[in-house]
Amino acid sequence: MRLILLGPPGAGKGTQSARLMQRFDIPQLSTGDMLRAAVKAQTPMGLQAQAIMSDGKLVSDEIVVGLIADRVEQPDCAKGFILDGFPRTVAQATALNTILHKKHMDIDAVIELRVDETALLARMEKRVQQTIAAGHPVRSDDNAEAFHSRMEAYREMTAPVSAFYADAGQLHVVDGMANIEEVSASIDAFLKEKIAA
Template identity: 70%
Template sequence: MRLILLGPPGAGKGTQSARLEKKFGIPQLSTGDMLRAAVKAGTPVGLKAKAVMESGGLVSDEIVVGIIADRIGEADCAKGFILDGFPRTVAQAKALDAMLKQKGMKLDAVVELVVDEKALVARMENRVKETLAAGGAVRADDNPEAFAKRLTQYREQTAPVSDYYKSVGELRTVDGMAAIDDVTAQLDKVLAK
């Protein structure tokens, strides 16, 4: 199962990815984690990324897709993978499609968790309260102002990715505002098709 999960921050992608990992025995791939691992391992693509990051630049789509290409070639991805947080732009989606085609692979599904943005802010505020009550550490960007910026950035840069996958007939949607178990059930149904 090769899968992309789309949705704004706080939509529940991480929660659902963890459940899908367990169900299908496939890894959830975070581009940030992959980037750090490639840099640490000193792979050719990792060395390129390190040079860009040390100069203060943003890692190019070409480098990120190269890191994903290396990562999905590893043994734990033999049965598939979940991409969460990538692609973030239409250009990245097209580059990913081209790379997968080159490897003789294709995506099994692109699923968007559709949510109400106002409800997401309330969800984020509740998550902060629960985390603090449990004695946990709160993410620096889990405050209303930073969260609003993340939502705006998502809307401007990443939301068009959904339109791209819709235009090529690959987008499936689930109601991300439902209870967690209900979202999981919807995902199971959508992925069974």
């Protein structure tokens, strides 16, 4: 099962990814983790990325897609994988399609957790209160200002990715405002249909 999870910060992608990883015995591919691993392993892509990052620049789509191209051929991806947080732009989505097509692979499903921004902000504020009450440190980006700038970046860059997959007939939207169990059940029902088809 090859999946892409879309949704703004705080939509619950991490929670659903963890569950899907267990259910299908597939890895979640994080581009950040892949970059760090490639740099550490000193792979050709890693060396390229390291040079760019040490200049304080953003790693190009070409390198990130190249890392994914290498990563999906690892043995743990034989049954599939979950992309969470990638593709972030339509250019990345197009490049991903090209690279997977060359490998005779297809994305089985693109699932978007759609949420209400106002309710999402309230959810984030509640999480901060619970974290403080539990005596744990609060993430530096868990505040209204950071949330709004992350949402703005998401709307500008990543929201068009939803339209890209919708136009291709691949997008399945799930109500991300439902409780975790309901979101999981919606995803399960959709994937069950996919597998049966």
